[in-house]
Amino acid sequence: MIELKNVSFQYEQGSSKGKIENIDLTIHDGEVVLLCGESGCGKTTLTRLINGLIPHYYEGTLTGQTIVEGIDVKNVSLYALSGVVGSVFQNPRTQFFTVDTTSEIAFGCENLGIDAEEINSRMEKTVSALKIRDLLNRSLFALSGGEKQKIACASVSAMEPKIFVLDEPSSNLDIESIRELKNVLREWKAQGKTIVIAEHRLYYLMDIADRVLYMTDGHIKENLPIADFRKKTTDELQSLGLRALQSEDFSRMKGAVGATRQLYIRDFEAAYKNASGGRKQKQKVLDIPDLMIPQGSVVGVVGNNGVMWYKKS
Ligand SMILES: Nc1ncnc2c1ncn2[C@@H]1O[C@H](COP(=O)(O)OP(=O)(O)O)[C@@H](O)[C@H]1O
Ligand SMILES: [Mg+2]
Numbered sequence: 300m301i302e303l304k305n306v307s308f309q310y311e312q313g314s315s316k317g318k319i320e321n322i323d324l325t326i327h328d329g330e331v332v333l334l335c336g337e338s339g340c341g342k343t344t345l346t347r348l349i350n351g352l353i354p355h356y357y358e359g360t361l362t363g364q365t366i367v368e369g370i371d372v373k374n375v376s377l378y379a380l381s382g383v384v385g386s387v388f389q390n391p392r393t394q395f396f397t398v399d400t401t402s403e404i405a406f407g408c409e410n411l412g413i414d415a416e417e418i419n420s421r422m423e424k425t426v427s428a429l430k431i432r433d434l435l436n437r438s439l440f441a442l443s444g445g446e447k448q449k450i451a452c453a454s455v456s457a458m459e460p461k462i463f464v465l466d467e468p469s470s471n472l473d474i475e476s477i478r479e480l481k482n483v484l485r486e487w488k489a490q491g492k493t494i495v496i497a498e499h500r501l502y503y504l505m506d507i508a509d510r511v512l513y514m515t516d517g518h519i520k521e522n523l524p525i526a527d528f529r530k531k532t533t534d535e536l537q538s539l540g541l542r543a544l545q546s547e548d549f550s551r552m553k554g555a556v557g558a559t560r561q562l563y564i565r566d567f568e569a570a571y572k573n574a575s576g577g578r579k580q581k582q583k584v585l586d587i588p589d590l591m592i593p594q595g596s597v598v599g600v601v602g603n604n605g606v607m608w609y610k611k612s
Contacts, residue, residue, distance in 0.1 A: 300325065300326065300327055300328055300366075300367075300368065300369075300493075301324070301325070301326040301349055301365075301366070301367050301462065301493065301495070302324070302325050302326075302364075302365070302366040302367075303322045303323060303324040303325075303348065303363065303364075303365050303366075304323060304363050304364045304365075304366070305321055305322070305323055305362070305363040305364075306319065306321070306322045306323075306348060306361070306362070306363035306364065306365055307319060307320045307321055307322070307360075307361070307362045307363055308344060308348065308353055308359055308360065308361045308362075309359050309360045310344075310357060310358075310359040311357075311358040311359045311360075313359070316516075317339070317341075317344075317517070318517045319341050319344050319345065319348070319517045320517050320518060321363075321518070322345070322348075322363070322518075322519060324512070324519065324522075326493060326495065327493070328461070328491070328493055329488075329491045329492070329493060330493055330494075330509050330510060331484070331488055331493075331494040331496070331504075331507055331508045331509050331510075332494070332495050332496070332508065332509065332510045332511070332512060333496055333497075333498060333501070333504050333508040333510070333511045333512070333525075334346070334495065334496065334497040334498070334512050334514060335497075335498060335499070335501060335511060335512070335513055335514070335541055336513055336514035336515055336520075336539075336540070336541075337515070337540035338499075340514040340515050340516060340517070341514050341516075341517040341518075342466070342497035342514060343466050343467075343497060344517075345495075345497070345514070346386070346464045346465075346466045346495060346497050348365050348372070349365065349367060349372070349384060349462070349464050349495060350380065350384045350386045350464045351367075351372045351375070351377050351380040351384065352377070352386075354373055355373075355376065355377045356377070361373065367380070367383060367384055367462065368383050368461060368462070370383065378410075381407070381410075381411070381458065381460075382411050382458060382459075382460060383460055383461060383462060384460055384461075384462045384463075384464055385407075385455035385456070385458055385460035385462070385463050385464070386455065386463075386464045386465070386466070387448070387451050387452055387455055387463065387464070387465040387466070387468050388451075388465075388466050388467075388468070389466055389467040389468065389470045389471065390470075390471060391444075391447040391448045391450065391451035392447065394451055394454075395439055395447075395450075395451070397439070398438060398439055398440070399436065399437065399438055399439060400434050400435055400436065400437045400438075400439060400442070400450050401422075401435050401436050403439060403450055403453075403454050404422055404425060404426070404435075404450065404453045404454050404457055405418050405422060405454075405457070406454060407454050407455060407457060407458040408421060408422075408457050408458055411458060418457075421457045421459065422457055424457075425453050425456045425457045426453070428456070428486050428490075429449060429452065429453050429456060429483055429486060430482070431449050431450070431453055434446055434449065434450060443476070444471045444472055444473070444476060445472050445473065445475065445476025445479060445480070446476075448468060448471075448472060448476065448480060449479065449480075449483065452468075452480075452483045456483075456487070460492075461492060461493060462492065462493045462494075462495070463487055463492055463493070463494045463495070463496075464494075464495045464496075465494070465495070465496040465497070465498075466496075466497045467497055467498055467499060468480055468496070468498075469498065469500050469503065470499075473602070473603040474546070474601075474602075474603060475603050477500070477503050478503070480503070481503045481504075481507065484496070484504075484507050485507060488507060496508075499542060500542060501541060501542055501543070501544055502542070502543065502544055502545050502546045503546070505525070505529060505544050508525050509524070509525055510522065510523065510524055510525060511523050511525060511528040513539060513541075529544060531544075560593070560594040561591050561592060561593050561594060562591070562592040562593075562594070563589075563590070563591055564587050564589070564590040564591075564592075565587075565588070565589055565590075566587075566588060566589075567585065567586075567587040567590075568583050568585060568586050568587075569583065569584055569585040570582060570583050570584060571584060
């Protein structure tokens with residue numbers, strides 16, 4: 300269980316605006332709680348209160364109590380907390396300590412002084428639960444963003460904390476990797492873990508989260524069961540500064556175009572002249588049968604990593 304009792308925090312170097320105030324919150328065992336709200340509202344700060352980075356890493360003025368599994372966070376070291384609360388951040392690179400995947404998954408356990416036999420058994424459990432056997436014994440430098448995030452999750456998972464705290468874990472992931480991240484969260488939920496996840500992207504959490512906390516200016520403005528949160532209309536979400544609850548549906552945008560002048564691309568193919576790697580040489584990187592871009596429009600290009608490559612010189 301996580302309990303925040305009248306917690307307020309002001310960063311040492313922060314402006315008086317950036318402040319968490321009078322937070323009272325209870326998160327029960329096995330709950331999956333989504334933290335949302337506009338940038339700067341305090342989501343990351345709330346995650347730091349739970350994983351102990353506040354007050355053990357970030358300095359400031361803290362009042363009230365954060366109790367995690369019966370432990371007052373400010374009275375124990377980060378080291379002691381790391382076995383209870385596991386953290387996954389936006390950019391997995393910031394949490395790697397080693398250079399290969401297998402060592403990285405074992406690292407957290409080794410650091411906790413767990414004996415070798417137990418580490419091996421936990422590694423095996425983690426690898427099979429998170430379905431990452433194909434990622435073992437690989438260089439961390441040669442992994443995609445999604446694979447790196449899976450290794451970060453696995454390393455934390457092997458430490459078997461009761462609570463997982465994630466701060467915008469989907470930020471650098473493509474659509475397929477987000478689906479796989481969702482599977483990891485599903486696995487943890489099935490194991491009965493408590494999960495607190497701060498996110499801008501909401502859609503992939505709609506059938507995993509149990510409760511949603513909406514924050515503004517350092518306060519929890521709404522605390523809703525997921526069923527109530529899901530009733531919010533797109534307009535309501537927009538007025539709260541939140542994204543849609545469904546994955547973006549680009550097909551609907553077709554035809555919503557009224558510009559009289561357009562740029563057309565038809566039967567366009569491109570390959571790099573000096574593409575490296577034998578078989579891939581001269582492989583098409585662009586193959587566009589038909590594309591229209593209306594004058595004056597701003598067009599976003601989305602897709603999975605490595606699908607298309609567009610470089611503006
Ligand atoms: N390390 C820090 N030092 C000083 N101020 C910070 C620090 N981190 C965040 N803040 C401030 O705290 C407020 C809340 O930020 P944050 O918790 O990062 O919000 P969110 O994650 O919702 O974007 C903001 O005003 C931000 O500028
Ligand atoms: Mg944040």
